[in-house]
Amino acid sequence: MTGSPAKLEITTAPFLHRGLSTSRLMGEVLLSLIPVILTAAYYFGVTALLLVLASSAGAVLTEWTFRGTGRGLATLMDGSALLTGSLLALTLPPATPLWMAFVGGVFGVALGKTIWGGLGQNLFNPALVGRAFLQAAFPTVITTWTAPRGGFFALAPSTLAWPLARSSTDVVTVATPLGLAKFESQTTDLAPLLLGNVAGSLGETAGLVLLVCGLWLGLRRVFDWRLPVATLLTVALASAALHALDPARYPGATFMLLSGGLLFATVFMVTDPVTTPITLRGAWLFGIGVGLLVILIRLWGGLPEGVMYAILLMNAVTPLINRVTQPRRFGG
């Protein structure tokens, strides 16, 4: 007998699968965040780790609270909430109070994801929704920067501040490279920008680490490479052209690429599949749009940095981009 026919299953083709899963994709991104988090801890001390924990706790608890009926642990196992929390923390200034990071995580997942219908349904990047919420609610804290290398266990007084308490203002504030360029026309050297020894949000300062993480994710095909390539190319070309026109007024391409949150956001947020176009041509458009908006806000806007708003604005037009960039018909 050649095996009992009664045991044979009937399913439909295909009977092979590439073996990818959403949780594995999220896992790869989380894995690539580890060097970023460690670099943040190196420059900004234990605060970095605490902020990641606080924000992730807010995100994961919210995801769990609003899980659909019948969806048990599955909603957490895909890793997307943990990823949102970690990404949000890494966009925060080092002296952000922990409770604010927690609240950011809560609002990021609640307003950025679950009210849209959960994973895959949201229009805006949840981590950036959380950050935009914090920036609107606490504009001072979110733009107060402290210098790196203040000692590993040194906590800023604001870090452990009670919720809604007026945070003490006795932190030593410094300006970010973009702030220096915009408001004081000072340039920052290439080496600190690459290595991360500058003021800024937790995850954004070390250009070299971010480039390596981005390359790793791109080569492993975790994200669509067109998105980051389009973004960075646009920023590079536009700023190089402007710099050539008026070098005194407009910083060069290298500075524009390596300063602020551009690299971090390009590697980890411009590449978010859910909130970016699904079509191949749409991916190019999205990246170009983000690049142009970043240049526009940084050089002519009121803020020194505009990556967050650039991405959120492009998120908003993503359905439109999808509609106008549907693939042409084969043989059509």
Added chain:
Amino acid sequence: MISLARASSFRHGIHPKDQKDATSRLPIERMPFVGEYVLPLSQHAGKPARPVVAAGDRVRRGQLVAEPDGFISSALHAPVTGTVQGIELRPHPNGQRMPAIVISIDPFSSQRVESDIVRPNESMSPGEVAALVQRAGLVGLGGAAFPSHVKLMVPEGKRVRFVILNGCECEPYLTCDHRTMVERPREVVRGLRLIMKQVGAERGYVGIEMNKPDAIAALREEIAADGDIEVIPLEVKYPQGAEKMLIDAVFHREVPSGKLPIDIEILVQNVGTATALADLFDEGRPLIERVVTVAGPGVRRPANLLVPVGTPLEAVLERCGGLLPDIHEVILGGPMMGFAQKRLDVPTLKGITGILAFTSHVSLIEEQPCIRCGRCLEACPVFLNPSRLAVLTRNEDVTGLGAYNVLDCFECASCSYVCPSHIPLVQLMRVGKAIVRKKAVSA
């Protein structure tokens, strides 16, 4: 060494592991005769054949037992010398019970092929040849089993300039075409020449993926200095064996949506079909057997077998050492587009390229929400948006399905293969196509 840079291909598609090593070097073996053969009257595209024998009739191997019923139909011949047991409803690989001619073997017969068919020859008119090809039961051996004579009759007002023989065999595991090209290059080229002459083509091509260097070499040697036939090495990529993809790969031309290759003056035939045509012309042999790849992780002794049409699946599997105990699925055809079987007493048909046994099933993994990663768009060889089409199907949005060209989908399943959320995309596309067709009928 063939240079990789020169390999041509279509756009998009996927790169599953080809899994062909288990059988690609094994010579084709002849499947021994068994006691009973079941010939479903419907085993080709079009109308079922009409039986011309009755219970109790003695039939010789190769004798006509059912004749074509109309133009899109084909004939059936006795795969063995024996006795017709009857015309009965028997389990068919399509899952239903279908009328079939059941023949029991005469154990004392020599089993020489003694066909009563008329051999076509090259001095006949195309119409005469086509009629004899139909009468010999030739159908496309690449899987679809479309009656071959239909393609050999160029309709009024059309013409064929190029013939492509399809030697891609892009489905993983399958190696029956590969072995045919390696072992019978003379008949493959002979068949191609016959097709070219029949349709009046100027040039012939054989498209072969680069994972079959021995087949490429064998055919190139056979063709030698012939100026009008060329072997085209192709990148290893699924679904290159799909007619429209193969034409894109060889000529970089797209068959217009909703049209046939003949509309751009091209004809595609499978290499096995060409071989069968050569056998018909040179040996007078009707289509009574075909090469079947038996493979997959659940098969003890994978092989390529020359199997008489109508042999029960379980006999073929037994010949290959039987199935492993933890078997979950038995598939007819390739793993990307084949069909799972519930029972093993169904017969092998003319269109069955492979019998595969799997010990696990990927299609039962729980579906996750779509994260709009776009991998399905990058995989789809006809540039569809499966992610969107899946939503439109679930909403039964007939207008949307039409606007997003769901009918262009030929169900290659590349989208399902790459989807990280394990969404049953190709299954939803099938439903979507059915919704649109139903609407078209009722409108």
